[in-house]
Amino acid sequence: QVTDAKGKTFAIATDTTFAPFEFRDGSGNLVGIDMDLIHAIADEEGFTVDIKSLGFDAALQALQSNQVAGVIAGMSITDERKKIFDFSEPYFDSGVQMAVAKNNQDIKSYEDLKGKTVTAKRGSxxxxxxKSIAGQYGFTVKALADSATMYDDVKAGNSVAVFDDYPVLAYGVSQNNGLKIVTDKEQGSSYGFAVNKGQNQDLLAAFNDGLATLKANGEYDAILDKYLAKSE
Ligand code: GLN
Structure with a gap:
């Protein structure tokens, strides 16, 4: 299907380190499920993307101030965000989980967080x-800008635990990132591609159309397999 996005170029913002969705490979190229998806959809629909690797909170701010047309960043489709953004069809199911340093024997549940500091990504x-359970369990939440910095903070012992999306934690642990997962997955929202509410509807329509094509022709599954086969 030809959409109005054909022939146009769109600036798209993303996170910096959110493997396997967006991260730098050994050669410094920005790769991952989100990157392969947006490039494949752009090829399919005949538009061009200019990817800006800004960080998660910065990407959302860039979108809100119209510096970019869209965001693809493992971004969860939440009711709160739907007030200001329009989302594509969901393309990946996710949710939140807690991890600690691999050698930490003390923190096994939320109860063990009393009086401690944990970290999570600003705006995530x-x-x-x-924050929703911090009062109940008596811990403090320290917001940091990206997942790599959060994990380093936990390994350095400045935070005892990190709350991040479970596919990302699972991928990192499978790559021996020095963390281990200690709690069950919390119910979470699926990922979607976002534009500002009522704006760039041509791009949103093209994303949905391209995503449906990739799901039908097997390319969507191939992209997921490429990044997830090793970690499952
Ligand atoms: N899925 C989470 C959110 O949308 C985190 C996204 C991210 O860190 N890139 O809030």
């Missing part, structure tokens, strides 16, 4: 979830 669902 992980941060909202951690």
């Amino acid at each position: 669902e992980g941060e909202s979830f951690a």
Whole structure:
């Protein structure tokens, strides 16, 4: 299907380190499920993307101030966000989970967080979830800008635990990132591609159309397999 996005170029913002959705490979190229998806959809629909690797909170701010047309960043479709953004069809199911340093024997549940500091990404669902239970369990939430910095903070012992999306934690643990997962997955929202509410509807329509094509022709599954086969 030919959409109005054909022939246009769109600036798209993303996170910096959110493997396997967006991260730098050994050669410094920005790769991952989100990157392969947006490029494949752009090829399919005949538009061009200019990817800006800004960080999650910065990407959402860039979108709100119209510096970019859309965001693809493992971004959860939440009711709160739907007030200001329009989302594509969901393309990946996710949710939040807690991890600690691999050698930590003390923190096994939320109860063990009393009086401690945990970290989560500024503006993320992980941060909202951690804050929603912080009072009940008596811990403090420290917001940091990206997942790599959060994990380093936990390994350095500045935070005892990190709340992040479970596919991302699972991928990192499978790559021996020095963390281990200690709680069950919390129910979470699926990922969607976002534009500002009522704006760039041509791009949104093209994303949905391209996503449906990739799901039908097997390319969507191939992209997921490419990044997830090793970690499951
Ligand atoms: N899925 C989470 C959210 O949308 C985190 C996204 C991210 O860290 N890139 O809040």
